[in-house]
Amino acid sequence: MSDMDCNLYRAFRQAFPKDLGACAIEVEGSRYWSFDDIERASAKFANLLCASAARPGSRVAVQVEKSAEALVLYLACVRAGLVYLPLNSAYREGELDYFLGNAKPDVVVASPQNFSWLSKIAFRHGAAHVYTLDADGRGSLIERAAAKSDAFKTVASGEDDLAAILYTSGTTGRSKGAMLTHGNLLSNARVLKEFWHWQSDDVLLHTLPLFHVHGLFVAAHGALLAGAKMIFRSRFDAGEVIALLPRATVFMGVPTYYVRLLSHAGFDAACCANMRLFLCGSAPLLAETFEAFRQRTGHTILERYGMSETVMLTSNPYAGERIAGTVGQPLPGTLVRVVDEDHKECRPGDIGHIEVKGPNVFPGYWRMPEKTAEEFTHDGFFKTGDMGRWIVFDHLPQPYLSIVGRSKDLIITGGYNVYPKEIEAIIDELPGVLESAVIGIAHPDFGEAVTAVVVARPGVEVKEPILLAALKAKIANFKVPKRIHVVAELPRNTMGKVQKNVLREKFSAAMG
Ligand code: AMP
Secondary structure, three states, rough: OOOOOOOOOHHHHHOOOOOOOOOEEEOOHHHHEEEHHHHHHHHHHHHHHOOOOOOOOEEEEEOOOOHHHHHHHHHHHHHHHEEEEEEEOOOOHHHHHHHHHHHOEEEEEEHHHHHHHHHHHHHHHOOEEEEEEEOOOOOOOHHHHHOOOHHHHHHHOOOOOEEEEEOOOOOOOOOEEEEEHHHHHHHHHHHHHHOOOOOOOOEEOOOOOOOHHHHHEEEEHHHHOOOOOOEEEEOOOHHHHHHHHHHOOEEEEEEEHHHHHHHHOOOOOOHHOOOEEEEEEEOOOOOHHHHHHHHHHHHEEEEEEEEEOOOEEEEEOOOOOOOOOOOOOOOOOEEEEOOOOOOOOOOOOOOOOEEEEOOOOOEEOOOHHHHHHHHHHOOOOOEEEEEEEHHHHOHHHOOOEEEEEHHHHOOEEOOEOOOOOHHHHHOOOOOEEEEEEEEEEOOOEEEEEEEEEEEOOOOOOOOOHHHHHHHOOOHHHHOOOEEEEEEEOOOOHHHHHOOOHHHHHHHHHHHH
């Protein structure tokens, strides 16, 4: 541990432009927050939180709609050395009971419409104060902070001091609280700033949620550390994005956003004329979307890979070739390896477990020392739970990482390993198929039966026997799905990840 001050807010503050009156966040209705507004409002929030029983290390749990105030609340926590705990606004009572019971926050901030049930849960788990904050930036948090001083001395934070806890999205199991330190977040933000060439005259169009690593630590940190402006929208709306893009230079999205932009007739090269960079992550971007985007706009989407526990790990190059179906190379300072079951490094092309080490990697799960110990190797690498392989391209000096799926999604059928992504890629190429998800369903003979769920292209009908016949001609029999279900759309969470647990539940009965 170093004694150096790594307080993340201090680093942002140092990057603010000389003219503190410049626009930092433009919100709906052409209202804007200057950098000075951020400095003063975060001081007021920090003073209120510190007067509300929160002291360095205390958790501040926040389940609110997106707003500039919510971002400033996060900055206030960081400034005061408190641990920010953002919660997906879709979570309901059972989930909140688990999170607050696990994290034991001293202060909770809720949407006004959830106040009555959420405050009961919060007080039951020992919170001293529950404030409200709505989507328009109104609520008791604002009222109570109004009387506080707009000056606050940012605390000194060591690199190991906690800045946030992010509960993992739990698409494969119970959520765990990933603890992120000032050192983790600051080192990653600095690397990304260089790697993606953030400049103070960039304008980030921010339409991602703020409760997740993507919108908070990748998007907002990028703009803040560059002293750049953000245009904030509460959610992604393709029409609105198309109207705002001409004023932006950077956009970040999950694959679904890009699919929606492409299906909008008004989306063309002209509205991207000022754009410098389109970034994508959180879920796999289909090669078809990548290609269609390039053809429509002339821009090549830069896909990167990361997760709550590690922030960003790999990225396609900024200046070099960006390759569809890959997440690029390890970011500077981060070690990434792909290993087999015996922990030996895999040869390029061979599928294995992705493991990672670096200053960006979290120290562990909140109050889960055993789970933490299980997820790290003896030489300090974090087991990401993702499976992948290195792909070597003859004309390029370094291999690119390609993600094949989650290890928990790995299907073992009759003793054979089947990687869903491999089958999905083949199904997606069949005529009439828009996209697919491949899952394992318990089966008396095979252990698990490979099962595919398919979405047809608009106006096209696809039939199970025809798809099955086509697959039998292309892949080994054990990989061919036992059943193919055709559905109107795949269930996705807010970050665009296909909820395979929902599909498994839905189709397990169908296996019989
Ligand atoms: P979360 O912690 O919610 O951000 O989820 C992290 C997980 O999202 C990773 O472990 C990957 O499984 C997945 N993920 C993130 N970025 C990508 C990407 N570019 N391609 C494929 N999967 C991704």
